[in-house]
Structure formats: C-alpha cells, structure tokens
Amino acid sequence: MLQWTSWTEIARFHSPLREGQLDEQVIEVRRDPLTGHQSIYNPALEGKASILFPPTDMAYLEERIAQSRDACFLCDGRWRTRTPAYPEDLVPGGRLVRGEVVLFPNLFPLSAYHAVVMVGERHHRHLNQFGEKLLTDALAVALDFVRACAEKTPEVRHFTINANYLFPAGASVVHPHLQILGSTQPGTHHRLLLDASRSYRERTGRCYWDDLVEAERDGKDRHIGRIGRIHWIAAYSPMGVNEILAVIPAVPTFLAWTEEDVQAMACGLAHVLDGYHSLGYSTFNFSCYSGPLGEKDGSFASVLRIVNRQNVTPHYRTDDYYFQKLLKNEIMIMRPESLAEHMRRHFP
Incomplete structure (x- = not known):
C-alpha cells in the first residue's frame, strides 16, 4: 500500500x-x-562530503569543552542550587533524580511543560560514550515526568522527547541533556505526522507505521534491526543527514511504553550513536513523538527520528539553509541503503 x-x-x-x-x-x-x-x-x-560536512576539529572541541566546564551549571552538583524546581504537587522534591540523571524545569519554557534532563555527570561525551544504562535512566525519568503531567493536567496531551547535542545542533550548553515538551496542541511536524497517519488509516483501514515496518523488513535494504519491539530503519526520504527512524508498532503513546521498551530504545540509541561516531560525526538531534495521550484510534505508533548535524569546527557552516528551512527539502549525503548497511555492523 x-x-x-x-x-x-x-x-x-x-x-x-x-x-x-x-x-x-x-x-x-x-x-x-x-x-x-x-x-x-x-x-x-560521494567522496566530497567533507565539503559540506568538514570533519570534527578535535583540538577545537576539547578547547570548547575545557572553556565551558567551569561555568557549567550542571557540573559538580551545581544543578542542586542553579536549576529551577517543579511544584511539589507535580514532582515531589521538585526534580526527578535517577542515578546520574536529573530532570528539572526549563527556565525559559516553550510550552506548558518544558523539562530538561541532565544526561549524566560528565560535561562531554563522544557519541560512542553514551551507555545503554545512562540512556535508559534518561528516557525513564522523561516518561515518569510525562505520566505525572498526564495525571495532573489530562488536557495536555501532546508530548515529545528531544535532544540537541553540541552547539552546531542548537545546544546552548555542552553538557548532554534532553528536553521534554508537553502542550495542548502538537507542534508543526508532529501535527503533520498525526494528521497524515489518520488519513492513511481512514483511506486504507491500516496503520501506516505497521505497514512501514512490514515493508522495510521485507527486503527494502533500509531495515537495520529489531531490539525488543522497536524496529530501526534508515529513512527512505530523510529529513536530515543520516536520518534513522525507530518505530514501536502498536504502541501509540508514551503511556503505553513498558520498562522493556525504554531499555530497547536506549540500547538502539546507543548503537546508532556508536555508528555515527564511527562515521566521524560529533553532533545530533532527535525527536521522539507520541500520539495524543489517551487516544487509541489505531493510526499512530511511537516514533523517533535522529539525525546528524554539522560537526564541531571553528567556523562550521550551517546545514540548515533555504533548501531545508524554506523549501523543506533535504540533501542526502549518504544513501539510506548504504547508511543501513553501515549501521547493521553496530547493532547486535
């Protein structure tokens, strides 16, 4: 179909x-x-990708890491006094803490709920240094927060879990972190996914995401692997450089994730980041989309998109210009089929 x-x-x-x-x-x-x-x-x-994506300048990156560490409000326990806290009736104690992971409010929120998750105590990690346990804890506290919000304000139904890693990817701090957005209405691309998925369901009687997984798994050369219930796929028409999709069929919202799903998503993310590292990339963005909380119309599944951004260099050029920003197209640096072949070597 x-x-x-x-x-x-x-x-x-x-x-x-x-x-x-x-x-x-x-x-x-x-x-x-x-x-x-x-x-x-x-x-x-091919072979000229360094023109558009110069390799990471490791000396410059180390310089930026050193310069920013002493002033970092997350390092050395400074988050305890320099981050805001939620009201007790939403988050007892004001922050969620699990291992090295801490969740707290964004000082300058962009939606009704806008939380930040400190991902570990280390100020910087190369992409092959995000361990499965650390990512499991980060995703787990994010979902705990979503559940608390859903119980407190059921009218806030649209949530995403997101990441900017390093300044070429839009991060204002070097320290690894996630961001959770929760609103009464979905964002622009989130809405597009939801509306298009509903239209597909009405037209075909099937869930698009089930059909996508089935089609990609059956020999399209873009299916990377499966961990638990999660299928990892190189996007056919990527929205960003080296885009990988993670799809959990029949799991429409964050409220339906199990502990096993959290661990499987963390495991897959660790493998993807390791694969990106081996390609020489140092940055990424991801967004994980949930269907509207409480809705079970059979049209959506939990979906994550992860892409690379420009590498860290002293004078990096943006990879988001008129072609992407205003024409809404994307340039493929690497064919998705070749990307999938590379990523399979980093999956179990």
Whole structure:
C-alpha cells in the first residue's frame, strides 16, 4: 500500500573540474510515503562530503569543552542550587533524580511543560560514550515526568522527547541533556505526522507505521534491526543527514511504553550513536513523538527520528539553509541503503 516515489533529473553544464568538458550529473529525488517530504541525492557528492560536512576539529572541541566546564551549571552538583524546581504537587522534591540523571524545569519554557534532563555527570561525551544504562535512566525519568503531567493536567496531551547535542545542533550548553515538551496542541511536524497517519488509516483501514515496518523488513535494504519491539530503519526520504527512524508498532503513546521498551530504545540509541561516531560525526538531534495521550484510534505508533548535524569546527557552516528551512527539502549525503548497511555492523 505504500508508494515509494522517486525520479531522476539530469543537470548538464561545462565543468572546470573536467577541463571544460560537458558534465552530466544524475540527481535522484525521493518522496516520503507518508508526508511527501522530498530528499535529493547527487552521487557526484560521494567522496566530497567533507565539503559540506568538514570533519570534527578535535583540538577545537576539547578547547570548547575545557572553556565551558567551569561555568557549567550542571557540573559538580551545581544543578542542586542553579536549576529551577517543579511544584511539589507535580514532582515531589521538585526534580526527578535517577542515578546520574536529573530532570528539572526549563527556565525559559516553550510550552506548558518544558523539562530538561541532565544526561549524566560528565560535561562531554563522544557519541560512542553514551551507555545503554545512562540512556535508559534518561528516557525513564522523561516518561515518569510525562505520566505525572498526564495525571495532573489530562488536557495536555501532546508530548515529545528531544535532544540537541553540541552547539552546531542548537545546544546552548555542552553538557548532554534532553528536553521534554508537553502542550495542548502538537507542534508543526508532529501535527503533520498525526494528521497524515489518520488519513492513511481512514483511506486504507491500516496503520501506516505497521505497514512501514512490514515493508522495510521485507527486503527494502533500509531495515537495520529489531531490539525488543522497536524496529530501526534508515529513512527512505530523510529529513536530515543520516536520518534513522525507530518505530514501536502498536504502541501509540508514551503511556503505553513498558520498562522493556525504554531499555530497547536506549540500547538502539546507543548503537546508532556508536555508528555515527564511527562515521566521524560529533553532533545530533532527535525527536521522539507520541500520539495524543489517551487516544487509541489505531493510526499512530511511537516514533523517533535522529539525525546528524554539522560537526564541531571553528567556523562550521550551517546545514540548515533555504533548501531545508524554506523549501523543506533535504540533501542526502549518504544513501539510506548504504547508511543501513553501515549501521547493521553496530547493532547486535
């Protein structure tokens, strides 16, 4: 039932890289089966990814880590006095603490609920240093917070769990952290996913996410693996560089996650981050989407998107310009099928 839409276009010009000879470059365009989002792949960029994504400058990164550590409000227990706290009737004690993980309110919230999760005591971690236990604790406190909010204010039904890692990915602090948003209405892309999923259900009588997992698992070369109930897939038409999807079929909201789901998601995330690290990337964003809390219309599943952002260099260029920001397209640096092949080597 899914339509894997793609087409090619040919660009012709006389290239100085070929001593003025006529060059023809075949451009592949892909359209996402659910949202219609378009991604573009030009094989001529193979081997030239460093032009668009220069490698991480490790000396500069270490310099920034050292410069920011002493002033970090999360390091050395400073979070105990320098972070806000929730009212006792929402979060007893004002903050949620589990191991090295701490959840507290964002000082400058962007929705009715906007929490921050400190992910561990270390000021910086390379992408291969996010352990499964640490990520399990971080996701667990995020879900505990969602449950507390749902009990306190059932009208706030739309939640996402999100991450910016390092400043090229939009983080204002180096220290690893997550952010949870909860609102009465979904955000723009969240709404698009929900509306398109409902439309697919009404049109076909099936859940799009079940069909996606089934189709990708049955030989599309983008299915990476399964951990517990979670399927990991290289996105057919990615929204960002090296996008990986995690889908939990038949688990429509965060309230339906089990302890095993939390551990499986943490395990998969650790593997993906390890795979990104081996490709030489140092940053990422992710968003994990829940269906509206309390809704069980059979159209949605819990879904996570994770992408790379520009690497840390002294003068990094943004990877989000008119093509992405205003035209809502994306450039594929690596074909999803090749990305999936790479990631399989980092999954059990």
